[in-house]
Amino acid sequence: MIHLHRLSVRLPGFSLKSVDLSIEQGEFFCLLGPTGAGKTLILESVAGIVSIVDGRIIVSGRDVTGLPPEWRGVGIVYQDCALFPHLNVEKNIHYGLRYHNGSNREGRTRCRDLIDRLGLASLLNRSVMTLSGGEKQRVALARALATAPTVLLLDEPLASLDPCFREDIRDLFRSLHRETGLTVLMVTHDFTDAHSLAQRVAILNDGHIEQTGTVDEVFRRPSTAFVADFVGMKNVLPVRVKNGTLSIGALVLAMPGENGTHRFAAIRPEHIYLHHAPSGVVSGDGFAGRITAISNQGLLAELAVEASGVTFKTVMLASSLMEMGLRQGAAVDLHIDPADVHLI
Amino acid sequence: MQPGRDPLVWLAVASSTVIVAFILVPLVEMMTQPTMASLKETLMDRDVIRSIRLSMVTSGAAALIALVFGTPLAYLLARHRFPGKKILESIIDLPIMIPHPVVGIALLSIAGRNHPLGRLMQALGLEIMGTVTGLIAVLTFVGLPFYINTAKAGFEEIPPRLEHVSRSLGASAGGTFFRVTLPLAWRHMVVGGIMCMARAVSEFGAVIIVAYHPMVAPVMIYERFTAYGLKYSQPVAVWLILVCLVLFLLMRMISLDRKATA
Incomplete structure (x- = not known):
């Protein structure tokens, strides 16, 4: 689970303003919002990549607010995959093992299972520079899951994929989440991702959360004019209601x-x-x-x-x-x- | 319009030819003027060999010092925003801009007994005036900006997300530097080292203030020119250029990205 309590981050020209968010254990949660709303900043705050000015971050019951990224037990997959270009597929996947008792049988077995499960066995010796978008995403996912994180953060992982790959990877996320029961926080601006994957969503606008709820609640009963407009209610009109x-x-x-x-x-x-x-x-x-x-x-x-x-x-x-x-x-x-x- | 008919292309070709000729003609002239006999004779001259070797060793030492102390600074500048960053970058570029005799005078002014640093150096047995230590100090001073700026450009080319992912996978900041950043930036660091060394080898103005003796190659070329004329200085210059050329070509080849050139 992830709990953000009054999380505030300040960057030149932008700030996250006292964000409160609760994601339950094993939940698939989507963070939606327009470009520049602060979605990735929340993700990177949870991962410990950006410094926060105020608030607390609890991951799996542990206060990780002051911990460096390597002690948080959080895996992250970026839109561009961020694969290490100087390492082949196998070395990318095994990268984190040495920091997580990777030499033991459990770590090796987990890696092997992931490689089989994600269909990467034939790519192990390939340079990551020669992979297709879908293959890169699967390698990035395997690398993040190889260290058995307690929470998986996905930063628009489908945004740069061709539509034909997108559906495959979406299916993969869905089945992996079902099998592992991992808590997943995914950033997206695509409603299809939220509809097909998320149990709950939050809509972010200009550094603050406008609404949190199930996908149905947010899409059918938006609580603010911004959310209504964002979820496609193109007629948001000022009204007077009386008798x-x-x-x-x-x-x-x-x-x-x-x-x-x-x-x-x-x-x-x-x-x-x-x-x-x-x-x-x-x-x-x-x-x-x-x-x-x-x-x-x-x-x-x-x-x-x-x-x-x-x-x-x-x-x-x-x-x-x-x-x-x-x-x-x-x-x-x-x-x-x-x-x-x-x-x- | 076809490239062959574009007057801008012809203008570019013409100006490029002038520039290349401007660089090459005097150098080729100097390289071809000495006779084989005079080149052979110069190669047998122990003073010449000693000065070229000293130039290489002191310049190499300057590049090594720049690598050790400049790398953390280059990384800091590439990765972090902080108040006064622009000022710090300007300070690093200062040795490129100021006249080099001034560099020598500045270094000497802190090395004397009147300065606390000078007294500390003397207590530690470090002499600047007329020593190899002084030479290395002055060459490091003039070469540092070339290393730092090149290494910084190399670090800037690496997406920070690679380092973020490495940290999230369990690597510490140091582990991430050695397993991700360094393998991706080392070519820039080597090129930076080459540029730093090249700059140090060619230094003359600051060197003659701090250490006329022991004599590095540029000082020897100057001395031969003033004492005996062009004919006697040219063969030393040719050997210095050849040695530098071979050395820098070797280092370039080592640092060449095979994938990029494939």
Whole structure:
């Protein structure tokens, strides 16, 4: 397990601000956030690579705050793998053994098992410079696991891989985690990684954690406007909620039972429905709108629709767009189901 | 546009030719002027051999001192940010910029009885004026920036993540240096050593202030030139250049990255 208690790190032009985070034993935890949010900095703080200015770091019940990296029992795999270029595959994998009773049978057996498990037997004498991206990741993983760390840190390990390798390595992470029961903290900005691997996630923004929870919680019920936007709710709009009605600018939506201090409404683009309304007449619960922009993204088309001064973003199949004859400037009947509106 | 028709390419070729000629013509002229007999005669001259050997030994010692004391400093500069780093880097570059007789005068000014360091050196039996120790001190002074800057560039080329991973795998800072950093940076360190030594071999201005005797090769060439003229100084210069050429070529070959040249 990993516990970060009020972790603060200060770098020129950036700081981590009193981060609290708890990752349970055997959990696969993903740290998500935009570039420059401080994800890797948290990872390197746990590994002891960067100096912290305040806070405590507990790894597997041990306070490792003041310990050097080599005493923390933490393995790390970077996006670029950071394989030692002057050593071949076998020497890379065996690198840490001498510091962990590697000469004993247990260490050697563990290495052999990892080499077999990760399909590296035929690569042992190869220079690491000649490996493919997927092979490099497997070697980096074997090297990190060879020392039997209590915690494994993964820094965007899939980001630089070709899509065909990415799925293989994702499967590998999943099965290795299941087999070893290791606590894993992975940094990523890819939602697919979080969906397919993580039990819980935390969203990081500008050096602080915005929200922590299960993948479903964070993606369906974001707690801040930033998280809503980050997880793809492209319509994050300021609102007023009063006596069961929701006002988005001049638009009013009935939301029975709602009467609170919510400041934003977050709506996924796929939850905004359009019907062609060339005459400008809309159905009872719809809003009259006009398409202001269409951007084609292959199978899908992204549309901006303006209704009573409010701009909504929506997506639809490019084929549906053609069938409905919708073009820029077309009048539409815009529908929002109140059940799809998430209030923040 | 094809490269052959690009006027910029022709301009580059022309200016390169002028530069190469500017370097090579005087050297080739000097190398080819002495007769075989005069070269042979010079090679038999014990004073010449002694001065070339002294140049090599003192310059090699300077490079070795730079390697031992300069490596930690080069690593510190490559890996860490700290207040005053730019000032420290400028201080390291100072020996390149200041006139070399000034270096000699500066070293002598701390070696005298009036300076606490001078008194300490005398107590330890270290003499600077007119000694091999003085020669090595002055050559180290002028050669250090060349070693430190080259070694620092070598350390900077190594991604810090390699060292981070090594530490996470259980290696200490020292273990990481010797198992990861050194095997990846040694070529730069050797090249830095060569540059430091090359600079030391060619030093004249600081040497004549601190130690005219024992006579290193550049001082001997100068003395032969002033006492006997061009004809007598040229063969010594040729032998010094040849010895340096062979030595530096050997060291370059050792430090050559075979993979990079394959």
